[in-house]
Structures are given as structure tokens and as C-alpha cells.
Amino acid sequence: MTAIEHGFLLTRDSHDHSRHTEIILWVTTPQGPARLVIEGEQPVFLLRQDQAERAEQALDEAGITTRSRPLDMHTFAHQPVVAFYFLTLDRARKARRLLKERGLTLYEADIRLQDHYLTERFVYGSLEFTGQPRDCGSYTEYRRVRVRPGQYQPSFRVVSLDIECSAKGELYSVGLSGQSDRQDNDGLVIMIGPQPARLEGDTAIHWVENEAGLLTALVEILGRWDPDIIIGWNVINFDFRLLLKRAERHNITLLLGRGEQDWQKRVHWRERAGENEQGFITIPGRVVIDGIESLRAATWHFDSFSLEFVARTLLGKGKDTEDVDNRMAIITHDFHHNKEKLARYNLEDCRLVQEVFDHTRLLDYLRLRSQLTGLELDRLGGSVAAFTNLYLPKLHRAGYIAPNLPEGGGLASPGGYVMDSLPGLYDNVLVLDFKSLYPSIIRTFLVDPLGLVEGLKEPEEAVPGFRGALFSREKHFLPEIIRSLWAQRDEAKREKDAARSQALKIIMNSFYGVLGSGGCRFYDTRLASSITMRGHAIMQQTARWIEEQGYQVIYGDTDSTFVHLGAELSEEQADNVGRELEQMINTRWRQTITEEFQLESYLELEFETLYTRFLMPTIRGMVTGSKKRYAGLKKNKDGTELVFKGLETVRSDWTDLAKTFQIALFEKVFAGESPEQLVQDAVAETLAGKHDDQLIYRKRLRRRLDEYVKNVPPHVRAARRADELNRQHGKPERYQHKGWISYVITVAGPEAVEWQQSPVDYQHYIDKQLQPVADGVLPFVGLDFLALVDNQQGLF
Structure with missing residues (x-):
């Protein structure tokens, strides 16, 4: 009997070989890497039966051999279909092109x-x-491979890679750290240059004569270390992009993959044209994972995604300097005068990336996402592909094929519910949240692509949705998929498995967006609308039930309801009201959904937070209540905590001056103390230059500098002036190709921090940083910013 082996998918590909196809699956197994070759699978596509004869005739005339057969399957319009099979991928490609040309x-x-x-x-x-x-x-x-689902939990061999180079892109060194042929190691740096007679440190350095030797050594060492996964920071669009460019310059083919033949090991690079100039790399048998994009995919947020900033935020440590000019100058100096120091620096980057990956459990997240959805480890985004992977095989077994993408991208569906807020300064505000509202709506009201098709076919017993949608009570898949994911997430929470819980949450919550996306083959505005508009109705009815109890709903946002109880209640009494409202609302929804729809309710309202003090501001310069912006004071295990949502304190495009002032101002107001002296002192100290270290703006340049034509914002003006001065002083330009800039507003306009030559425009910071923050609070305590500070400003 053939032994059953266990593995985890690393890479997948297919190609034509000897007049048939081969699917190549690289997997990691308990015994090491394995290459699975699946031969003879036939490419297939489908046509409606009424177009099959025309297709067969066109293919026959073009000499493209095919095999066709009717299937017991239908389109969503209930039209029978015919499958066309081809022996090779090349024939299938030619057939697709021909038939599309024939309409x-x-x-x-x-x-x-x-x-x-x-x-x-x-x-x-x-x-x-x-x-x-x-x-x-x-x-x-x-x-002669056969595969089936498995449960294998892999242990990946991981190597962190980082390059150091000149400002012109000339390679100096490549650092590698992780698992080599010697198991865990202290890392290795491949360095261009003659080996010194004596080395002071213990950094392992492999010396090479020149750049071509460095690239050749990289191929040999990576092949010997044989990692499953290569990680790095911007490793695809910087490190590997540059490695491939330098290899092309030296006419060297980077054979970094696994395989016996050179063609099997070849690195494949493709680039998507557009604003981001995004590159994609495929290395047979190995996966390249970028730390920045993976953190974003796992919903991590940072003011900056530089390795320095992320490492200091997560690990409390970073590199010696993050100044780009100094760092480049130091790297170039060390390459020529202290290569051992450069090697240590190079290896430090590799290790920081490893520690960030370990701290955030990024590989655990990506592995779990792959096991849940079939996405490749390096597939970023991929919500549509994940949904398709889960849904399509079930749909086929129900006798249907998937529709094509909507023409023109489809119609927009309504967004989440956002209530007009009632601005004010409040005591005792409860926040009641629906747990995973959109997934619970899908489960409760049976929202489903197949369910929509079947519900419209038999409307008498169907569950009504919105915009004419009707959903089958019996034939559907998505509610069960959600139920399974939900149960797994509850289990992950019980086991305190944060990475697994996060992966499940992201996947589950992405399904609404997928159904409302014109980039998904299952898009239908009736599906997305039946989720969001049902959410609107649920939020509005919930608010009415709460107000029937005598409490005031001051705001609602997507799945959260903010309830004002009043100052007369103690904290304990307010907590009790929160639990009572939670129980009452959940009971009412169970009863309502049973009576009106004869369905089981999976809606679950949770009493999440009690803010003892709460401020809902107005829209700046108006009396209308703001949305998605508020501040509150709540108790936690360490005392009290100030929470800001959408305000300047949590926005990266405001200065530290505004942030520290806002925190101090809210502490005063929430404590019931007068903020007059605080405001006056803040203005006086700013004008006196006592807060100059807090005046820096930091903003991203999202386009090339020459692409800003009509509207040129301050940070772009600062960047242009800085690069003009860089050129004058023989320094490399820093800001031409996107990136971040730190600048201050001076009497001569915006100037980059490293090129500040003019005095600070303090009045700008009073008007644009302190006053907007103060104006969001002071009217609620009967004060006016200008009235408080006019005298102070007159003294300077």
C-alpha cells in the first residue's frame, strides 16, 4: 500500500510538457521539501449550450483540438452549459482568445x-x-500524485534577507539570518571586498571579489541553506528588484529556486503598471514574504512602516539612526573604510525583521489564512480569491457555475449606517456593539449568491432582502461557511490564540465587501444591499427600543450605539443599565426575527464600554454634530483611560503640539476643572519657542514630486525646496520618488527639518494646531479660544 504523506503548499504552477500539462506543487513536509508533479490535468472553460455549436465550429476551423461535453450544470440564469477541455494550456489560451474575438x-x-x-x-x-x-x-x-485535504502544521525554514547598496544601487553586501544547513545560526553577510588579515568582531562574513561574485555566492548559499520562506522589509520591491536588475547587468541568471534543472530554479518577475509600480516575484519552491505588506494584510496600523519605526513601536528597539541622508553616507563610508561595521549593521536589519515577524506572529497568521481559504502564503489582499476558493466548489456540486465579472464594475451598494450625532459634553455614555454585525446578518437572513438565485425561482417561501432580493431557506452555502468560521474563532478566543482569531475575523468580515465588489464574480448589488440596508434597519430599530426605555441615543455608527444615561446614575448603576439593555435588545431581536421571518437570530448585542465622561464634537466651524469623531473617559484595571476616535491625537498628520495639548485639555475638562490657564499657557509657551520640538509635521509623498501640478500642498513644497538644496550641496535627492517628509512651517513657508533656514511661523501653529483643538472643546464649557488668548498674543 502506498504511504500517505503530509505536507503544506509553498508554491503552485502549471506548464505544458510533452503535449500535456504538468501541475507542479512544492510542499514542505516533515521529511523536507517535496516536488509533486500532477500530469495530464486538462484546462477547461464553459459556454452556454446555445453557443456551443458556434464555438466548436470556430475551433475546428482554427485547427484547435478540443473535447466538449454537456454538463448537468447551469448559469445563474438557469441556462445549461457545455465544458470545453484541452490537452495543453497553450491550446486553451488560443481557444479563449479566438472565442472571445467571435463574441x-x-x-x-x-x-x-x-x-x-x-x-x-x-x-x-x-x-x-x-x-x-x-x-x-x-x-x-x-x-502519479493524488492529493486530498490535510491537517499538517508545518515548521517552516525561514531566512531573513537584506541588502546594502550605494545611492546609485550598486550592491555592497547581502545579509542572511535564520535557518541554514547548520540549523539556527548567528547569520552571514556576503560582502564585496578583500578579506582583512584580522577581524575584530565575530560576525560571519563571506568575502567576494565583486558584484558578480556576490550574486553568484547568494545563489550558492541560499541553495545550501534551502529556506522555505524568505522574509524581509520591502524585500520584493526593493531588495529583489535591485538584485534582479544587477544580475541582468552582469548577464547572470538568478537560480534561487528548487529543482534539478536550471529552468526549474529560475526566478520569475512580473510588474503591474500603475501608480504603485508593484512587483511580484515567484521562486519555485520558496515563498518571499514582505513584512510591510503582510502587516497591512493582518490589519496592523503604524504612523510609519519604516523598519525603524515599527521595530521601536513593537520591540522597543531599532537601528542606530533612521535619518536617510546620514544612514546612506554612513553605509557608503563604512563600505570603504569599515566593512565589518557595515556587516553588523546589515545583519542587524535581518534580525530586526525576524523579531518583528516573531512578535506579531505574522507567519502564523499567513499559514492559518492559507489553511482556511487556500490563498498562497504570499498572496496579499486576496479577499475575492479567498471567497471564490471557498464558494466555487460547493456551487459546482449544487449544479451551478459562477457568473463572470460585472460589466463596468457594477453599481455601488449602500455603506454602513452612520447616525447624525447629538454634539455635547455628557456624563455616563454606554457603547453597545453588535458582535460581527454583517456576518451575523448573513447567517440570520440567509444572504447568499446561490440562495438569491433559488429564492427568486421560488419566491413564495423565500426570505425577503432588499432591492428585490429573495433568499432560499434551504439552498445556500455562505451562512454555513460563516457559522463554521465563527465557531472556529470562538474556539481560538477560548484558547487565547490571537493569530488564529485575527485571521478568522478578517476573513469573515471581508465577505460583505466581496459581495459588493465589482471585482468579484459573485457581485450582485442585491446581495450587498441586503446586508448593509438590513444593518441600517437593525440599528434604527435598536435605537427606538432603547429610547422607549427612557434613555437618549446620541450617536450610531455601523454596529455601535452610543447611549446617554445622565449624571444622576452612579458608575455601578450605569453598568447595570448596560447589561439590562444588552439582554433586552437581544431578547427583542430573537422574538422579532422568529415572528416576522420564522428564522433564528444570530444577532448579538454586547455592552462594550461605559464612558463616565464623553464628548461628541461638532463638525469644525459648524453646529452640526460630527461623525466618527469623539473622546471619552473610561475606567480600566489601571485607573482611567482617555480614548480618542478620529480626533487630532490619533491622526498622524497633526503635530505633537496639537496632540499633547488635546490630551491635557480633555483631562482638564473631563475632570471638571477650568481649562483657561492651560489654554493661555499653551499659547504663550508656543510663542516663546518652548515647544519647538513639537512643531514638526510628517506626511507621505504619495506621488512623484513632478506629478503635483495644480494643487501643491505644503509638504510637497518643502520636499521640492529640500531637494533643490540637496542638489546645490552635492547630496542625493531624497524626495523625488515618494516617501515621507518631516517639515515645519516657517515665516518663509514650509521647510524640511534637515534644511530649516527660516524662523518658525508661530502664529500658524496657534491658528492651525492649537485653536482647532480648543474650538472642539471650549464651547461646551462656555469658553472661547480667541477671547482667552488675545491678551497673551498681544504681549509677543
């Missing part, structure tokens, strides 16, 4: 052969397989 409609023609093979077998990340093994030295190759 025929193809279905599921864009699904890659390897993805079709895996998802139809419900293989997501982990798998079990059988096959005929062949020992290839560093890996095992299997043929």
Missing part, C-alpha cells in the same frame, strides 16, 4: 489550472498525498 461568452475561463485542481478537491494549505517518490538529494519528487 462568445466564456465562463470560469480565468481560473488557473492549478487553482482549479486544488479547490475542487477542497485542498487549502495543508494536504495529504500519495505518489511514486524519487530522491533528488535536497528534495523528493513525487509522480
Whole structure:
């Protein structure tokens, strides 16, 4: 009997070989890497039966061999379909192009052969397989392979990579840290230059003669270390982009992948044209994962995604300097005069990236996401692909094929519910949140693509949605998918598995957006509207029920309701009201949904927070209540905590002056103390230059400098002036190709911090930083900023 092996997918690909197809799956197994070769799978696409004869005739005339057969499957319009099979990928590509030119409609023609093979077998990340093994030295190759879903939890071999180079992109060194042929190690730096007679430190350095030697050594060492995963910081669009450019310059092919033949090891690079100039890299048998994009995919947020900033925020440590000019100058100096110091610096970057990955459990998150959805480890975003992977094989078994993308991108669906707020300074404000509102609406009201098709076909017993939607009570998949993910998340929470819980939350919450996205083949405005508009109705009815109890709803936002109880209640009494409202609302929804729809309610309201003091501001310069902006004071285990949402304190585009002033101002107001002296002191001290270290703006340049034409904001003006001065002083330009700039407003206008030559415009900071913050609070305590500070300003 053939042994059953266990593995986890690293890379997948397909190609034509000897007049048939091969799917190549690279997996990591308990015994090491393995190459699975699946032969003879046929590319397929579908057409409506009424177009099949025209398609067959067109293909026959073009000499493209195909095999077609009717399927017991239908489009969402209940039209029967025919499948067209091809022996090779090349024939399928030519057939697709030809039939589209003839105006025929193809279905599921864009699904890659390897993805079709895996998802139809419900293989997501982990798998079990059988096959005929062949020992290839560093890996095992299997043929006559069969696969099925598995539960294997891999232990990846991970290497962190970082390069150092000149301002012109000339390579100096490459640092590697992680797991090598010697297991865990202290890292290695490949350095250009002659080996010194004596080294002072213990950094392992592999010396090479020149840049070509560095690239050749990188291929040899990575092949020997044989990692499953290569990590880094901007590692794809900087490090690997530059490595490939320098290799091309030296006519060197980077054979960094796994395999016996050179063509099997070749690195593949593709680039998506557009504003971001995003590059994508494929290395057979290895996965390259960028720390920045992976953190974003896992919903981490930082004011800056520089390695220095993220490392200091998460780990409490960073590099010696984050000043770009100084760092580049130091790197170049050390390359020529102190290569051992440069090697230590290079390796420090590698280790910081490793520690950030370990601290955030990024690889755990990506592994879990792959096991849940079938997404590749390095697939960033991918919500549409994740939904398709989960939904399509179930749909096929129900006798339907997927629709194509909507023409023109589809119609916009309503957004989340946001209530007009009642501005004011309040005592005792409860926040009641619906737990995962949109997923719970999908579960409760059976919102589902197949359910919509079947509900419209048999409307008598269907569940009503919005915009004409009707959903089948019996035939649907998405509510069960949500139920399964929900149960797994509850289990992850009980086990305190934060990475797993976060992966499940992101996947579950993405399904509404997918159904409302014109980039998804299952898009239908009736689906997304039946979620968001149901959310509107739920929030509005919840508010009415609360107000029937004699309490005031002052704000509502997507899934949160803010309830003012009044100052006469103690903290304990307010807590009791919160629990009573939670229980009452959940009971009312269970009763209502049972009576009106004959369905079980999965809506769950939670009493989340009690703010003992709370401020809902107005829109700046108006009397209308603000939205998504508030501040509150709540108790925690360490005492009290100030919470800001959408205000200057939590926004990266405001100065530290505004942030520290706002915190101090709210502390005064929430404590019931007069803020008059605080405001006057803040203005006087700013005018006296006592807060100059807090006046720096930091903003991102999202485009090239020459692309700002009509509207030129202050940070762009500062960047242009800084690079003009850089050129005059023989320094490299810093700001031409996006990035971040720190600047101050001076009497001569905005100036970059490193090139500040004019006195600070203090009045700007009074008018644009202190006054807007104060105006958001002072009217609620009967004060006016200008009236308080006019005398102070007159003294300077």
C-alpha cells in the first residue's frame, strides 16, 4: 500500500510538457521539501449550450483540438452549459482568445489550472498525498500524485534577507539570518571586498571579489541553506528588484529556486503598471514574504512602516539612526573604510525583521489564512480569491457555475449606517456593539449568491432582502461557511490564540465587501444591499427600543450605539443599565426575527464600554454634530483611560503640539476643572519657542514630486525646496520618488527639518494646531479660544 504523506503548499504552477500539462506543487513536509508533479490535468472553460455549436465550429476551423461535453450544470440564469477541455494550456489560451474575438461568452475561463485542481478537491494549505517518490538529494519528487485535504502544521525554514547598496544601487553586501544547513545560526553577510588579515568582531562574513561574485555566492548559499520562506522589509520591491536588475547587468541568471534543472530554479518577475509600480516575484519552491505588506494584510496600523519605526513601536528597539541622508553616507563610508561595521549593521536589519515577524506572529497568521481559504502564503489582499476558493466548489456540486465579472464594475451598494450625532459634553455614555454585525446578518437572513438565485425561482417561501432580493431557506452555502468560521474563532478566543482569531475575523468580515465588489464574480448589488440596508434597519430599530426605555441615543455608527444615561446614575448603576439593555435588545431581536421571518437570530448585542465622561464634537466651524469623531473617559484595571476616535491625537498628520495639548485639555475638562490657564499657557509657551520640538509635521509623498501640478500642498513644497538644496550641496535627492517628509512651517513657508533656514511661523501653529483643538472643546464649557488668548498674543 502506498504511504500517505503530509505536507503544506509553498508554491503552485502549471506548464505544458510533452503535449500535456504538468501541475507542479512544492510542499514542505516533515521529511523536507517535496516536488509533486500532477500530469495530464486538462484546462477547461464553459459556454452556454446555445453557443456551443458556434464555438466548436470556430475551433475546428482554427485547427484547435478540443473535447466538449454537456454538463448537468447551469448559469445563474438557469441556462445549461457545455465544458470545453484541452490537452495543453497553450491550446486553451488560443481557444479563449479566438472565442472571445467571435463574441462568445466564456465562463470560469480565468481560473488557473492549478487553482482549479486544488479547490475542487477542497485542498487549502495543508494536504495529504500519495505518489511514486524519487530522491533528488535536497528534495523528493513525487509522480502519479493524488492529493486530498490535510491537517499538517508545518515548521517552516525561514531566512531573513537584506541588502546594502550605494545611492546609485550598486550592491555592497547581502545579509542572511535564520535557518541554514547548520540549523539556527548567528547569520552571514556576503560582502564585496578583500578579506582583512584580522577581524575584530565575530560576525560571519563571506568575502567576494565583486558584484558578480556576490550574486553568484547568494545563489550558492541560499541553495545550501534551502529556506522555505524568505522574509524581509520591502524585500520584493526593493531588495529583489535591485538584485534582479544587477544580475541582468552582469548577464547572470538568478537560480534561487528548487529543482534539478536550471529552468526549474529560475526566478520569475512580473510588474503591474500603475501608480504603485508593484512587483511580484515567484521562486519555485520558496515563498518571499514582505513584512510591510503582510502587516497591512493582518490589519496592523503604524504612523510609519519604516523598519525603524515599527521595530521601536513593537520591540522597543531599532537601528542606530533612521535619518536617510546620514544612514546612506554612513553605509557608503563604512563600505570603504569599515566593512565589518557595515556587516553588523546589515545583519542587524535581518534580525530586526525576524523579531518583528516573531512578535506579531505574522507567519502564523499567513499559514492559518492559507489553511482556511487556500490563498498562497504570499498572496496579499486576496479577499475575492479567498471567497471564490471557498464558494466555487460547493456551487459546482449544487449544479451551478459562477457568473463572470460585472460589466463596468457594477453599481455601488449602500455603506454602513452612520447616525447624525447629538454634539455635547455628557456624563455616563454606554457603547453597545453588535458582535460581527454583517456576518451575523448573513447567517440570520440567509444572504447568499446561490440562495438569491433559488429564492427568486421560488419566491413564495423565500426570505425577503432588499432591492428585490429573495433568499432560499434551504439552498445556500455562505451562512454555513460563516457559522463554521465563527465557531472556529470562538474556539481560538477560548484558547487565547490571537493569530488564529485575527485571521478568522478578517476573513469573515471581508465577505460583505466581496459581495459588493465589482471585482468579484459573485457581485450582485442585491446581495450587498441586503446586508448593509438590513444593518441600517437593525440599528434604527435598536435605537427606538432603547429610547422607549427612557434613555437618549446620541450617536450610531455601523454596529455601535452610543447611549446617554445622565449624571444622576452612579458608575455601578450605569453598568447595570448596560447589561439590562444588552439582554433586552437581544431578547427583542430573537422574538422579532422568529415572528416576522420564522428564522433564528444570530444577532448579538454586547455592552462594550461605559464612558463616565464623553464628548461628541461638532463638525469644525459648524453646529452640526460630527461623525466618527469623539473622546471619552473610561475606567480600566489601571485607573482611567482617555480614548480618542478620529480626533487630532490619533491622526498622524497633526503635530505633537496639537496632540499633547488635546490630551491635557480633555483631562482638564473631563475632570471638571477650568481649562483657561492651560489654554493661555499653551499659547504663550508656543510663542516663546518652548515647544519647538513639537512643531514638526510628517506626511507621505504619495506621488512623484513632478506629478503635483495644480494643487501643491505644503509638504510637497518643502520636499521640492529640500531637494533643490540637496542638489546645490552635492547630496542625493531624497524626495523625488515618494516617501515621507518631516517639515515645519516657517515665516518663509514650509521647510524640511534637515534644511530649516527660516524662523518658525508661530502664529500658524496657534491658528492651525492649537485653536482647532480648543474650538472642539471650549464651547461646551462656555469658553472661547480667541477671547482667552488675545491678551497673551498681544504681549509677543
